[in-house]
Amino acid sequence: MTDEHFHSSQPIYSQLADRINRQILRGELKSGDKLPSVREMGMRVNVNPNTVQRTYRELEGMKIVETKRGQGTFVTENQEILREMREQLKQKEISHFVKGMHEMGYSDKEIEAGLQSFLQDGKEITNQ
Amino acid sequence: MIKFEQVTKKYMTRKAIQNVNLELTKGKIIGLVGENGSGKSTTLKLIAGLIHPSKGTITVNGVKVDHRIAKEVAYLSELDEYYGFYNVGQTIEFYASQFPDFNLEKAEEIRTFMNLDRNSKLKHLSKGNRGRLKIVLTLAREVPVILMDEPLSGLDPMVRDSIVKGLISFINLEKQIVLITTHEIKEIESILDEVIAIKDGEIIGHHNVEQLRSEQNMGIIEWMTTIY
Numbered sequence: 001m002t003d004e005h006f007h008s009s010q011p012i013y014s015q016l017a018d019r020i021n022r023q024i025l026r027g028e029l030k031s032g033d034k035l036p037s038v039r040e041m042g043m044r045v046n047v048n049p050n051t052v053q054r055t056y057r058e059l060e061g062m063k064i065v066e067t068k069r070g071q072g073t074f075v076t077e078n079q080e081i082l083r084e085m086r087e088q089l090k091q092k093e094i095s096h097f098v099k100g101m102h103e104m105g106y107s108d109k110e111i112e113a114g115l116q117s118f119l120q121d122g123k124e125i126t127n128q
Numbered sequence: 129m130i131k132f133e134q135v136t137k138k139y140m141t142r143k144a145i146q147n148v149n150l151e152l153t154k155g156k157i158i159g160l161v162g163e164n165g166s167g168k169s170t171t172l173k174l175i176a177g178l179i180h181p182s183k184g185t186i187t188v189n190g191v192k193v194d195h196r197i198a199k200e201v202a203y204l205s206e207l208d209e210y211y212g213f214y215n216v217g218q219t220i221e222f223y224a225s226q227f228p229d230f231n232l233e234k235a236e237e238i239r240t241f242m243n244l245d246r247n248s249k250l251k252h253l254s255k256g257n258r259g260r261l262k263i264v265l266t267l268a269r270e271v272p273v274i275l276m277d278e279p280l281s282g283l284d285p286m287v288r289d290s291i292v293k294g295l296i297s298f299i300n301l302e303k304q305i306v307l308i309t310t311h312e313i314k315e316i317e318s319i320l321d322e323v324i325a326i327k328d329g330e331i332i333g334h335h336n337v338e339q340l341r342s343e344q345n346m347g348i349i350e351w352m353t354t355i356y
Contacts, residue, residue, distance in 0.1 A: 008314075008348065008349065009350060011342040012318055042297075046292055046296065046319065047318050048318065048321060049301055050156070050157075050301060050321055051321075054338075
């Protein structure tokens with residue numbers, strides 16, 4: 001998580017929130033795990049502590065993390081919320097993909113067929 | 129916390145700073161950007177009380193700035209001006225003797241973080257390690273205002289990274305305000321709360337950086353190219 005750079009033209013607090021959400025989805029951060037302190041997180045990702053604070057507040061608002069007084073910030077143990085987030089992020093990613101395909105003129109049928117054959121071939125995207 | 133009211137600074141006939149109004153509040157890291165000779169260093173020196181405005185007033189926490197401001201302000205100069213025959217430890221102790229607000233324990237902590245050997249003579253330090261030492265000496269002071277003139281300039285990426293991490297780790301944002309002049313925008317933009325662009329002695333823009341990103345989808349460099 002340290003080697004990825006942030007896009008300089010998008011708010012860093014939300015990019016960092018996305019990163020943490022993805023870590024939770026992948027299971028790198030588990031339910032009940034403690035997040036690094038604001039300053040510690042700032043140092044890991046080279047971000048202003050004020051910005052990290054805002055990220056944590058944001059995640060708290062989404063109920064994905066909770067701050068326990070004097071103890072720190074923890075990933076929620078409420079599985080329902082994590083399931084919901086998982087579902088939401090999936091929908092978001094799909095709608096982004098479909099929108100892009102529509103913009104290039106593909107029909108729903110083509111998208112469906114293309115996706116199916118792609119998944120059957122087991123092709124994974126490799127970034128160059 | 130820091131306030132400029134219609135401040136002008138002239139050197140002979142040349143205006144280094146022109147009619148600047150500025151209000152900065154604590155708890156922030158603020159970047160001062162602009163080309164060489166645009167007035168960045170002059171602005172810092174005015175706040176540090178090292179030079180005085182030709183017109184207008186500058187206040188820090190409501191008090192008009194004069195030479196006595198040194199007890200409120202830590203100033204990291206662009207120049208290297210240390211005693212070569214001192215070693216790192218002696219330099220830290222010398223600073224502690226000069227500034228009552230100097231926190232020796234914190235200085236040791238930052239020195240260790242920066243991987244500086246207490247016994248190295250200053251004249252034998254690499255440029256990068258002199259840059260690191262300057263950070264130790266500046267951030268160990270418990271003062272409300274920290275001014276840094278080009279803390280990253282001429283240093284290699286590893287050193288720049290350790291300085292940026294040092295800033296994140298050792299600035300007390302509950303009590304302090306930090307002003308940094310820099311050309312190295314890429315390295316520092318993720319730790320800035322606000323950015324101020326100066327051109328020909330005038331402030332041509334002042335923004336909250338996250339707002340710039342969310343409202344205009346721009347990073348500091350893109351913003352600079354549109355206004356500069």
